[in-house]
Amino acid sequence: MMRVLVAYASERGGTAEIAEWVGAELRRTGAEADVRPAGEVTTLDGYDAVVVGGALYAGRWHREARRFVRHHAGALAQRPVWLFSSGPLDHTAEEKEIAPVRGVAKFAHRVGARGHATFGGRLDPGAKGFMASKVAKQSAGDYRDRDHVAEWAAGIARELQQVTA
Numbered sequence: 799m800m801r802v803l804v805a806y807a808s809e810r811g812g813t814a815e816i817a818e819w820v821g822a823e824l825r826r827t828g829a830e831a832d833v834r835p836a837g838e839v840t841t842l843d844g845y846d847a848v849v850v851g852g853a854l855y856a857g858r859w860h861r862e863a864r865r866f867v868r869h870h871a872g873a874l875a876q877r878p879v880w881l882f883s884s885g886p887l888d889h890t891a892e893e894k895e896i897a898p899v900r901g902v903a904k905f906a907h908r909v910g911a912r913g914h915a916t917f918g919g920r921l922d923p924g925a926k927g928f929m930a931s932k933v934a935k936q937s938a939g940d941y942r943d944r945d946h947v948a949e950w951a952a953g954i955a956r957e958l959q960q961v962t963a
């Protein structure tokens with residue numbers, strides 16, 4: 799059985815839940831999936847594949863996601879890896895494929911990621927913080943689409959089955 803780590807970096811919980819959806823879909827297809835905050839992972843030993851997800855803030859991946867990839871770059875390069883980002887507070891992520899932001903594209907290249915997806919984000923109307931409350935006034939809402947996430951994760955599961963076949 800493949801053991802997959804889904805590591806995420808989330809400020810307000812939206813990306814954490816997407817990571818859980820990815821994990822649930824991987825388990826449904828027969829893999830073993832651990833879903834954990836990126837900052838808590840100390841080693842990739844024992845994992846056959848890794849999915850790394852980060853929230854987007856001001857055009858960048860969440861700091862913990864960046865730190866995770868930098869720290870584990872060597873181990874990631876030796877495994878099948880997929881990345882995802884969560885951000886857009888509108889329907890664009892469902893309408894078209896959104897390319898990774900520059901920093902994430904560089905990470906993808908560095909670890910030889912097999913794929914990247916951008917999923918819609920979520921922001922509570924009552925979000926706290928100077929910038930967040932400003933953004934929330936314009937764009938609060940939940941633009942995540944569980945079916946889209948599950949479809950993407952099912953693609954990962956299919957590729958993993960080929961790796962082990």
Ligand SMILES: Cc1cc2nc3c(=O)[nH]c(=O)nc-3n(C[C@H](O)[C@H](O)[C@H](O)COP(=O)(O)O)c2cc1C
Binds near residue numbers: 807808809814855921
């Ligand atoms: C201050 C602020 C800046 C943001 N900047 C971006 C951005 O540059 N690109 C983007 O796609 N989404 C941006 N977002 C939307 C977040 O990525 C979205 O709310 C996401 O779901 C947050 O994930 P989290 O709940 O895991 O923290 C921003 C949100 C806030 C509050």
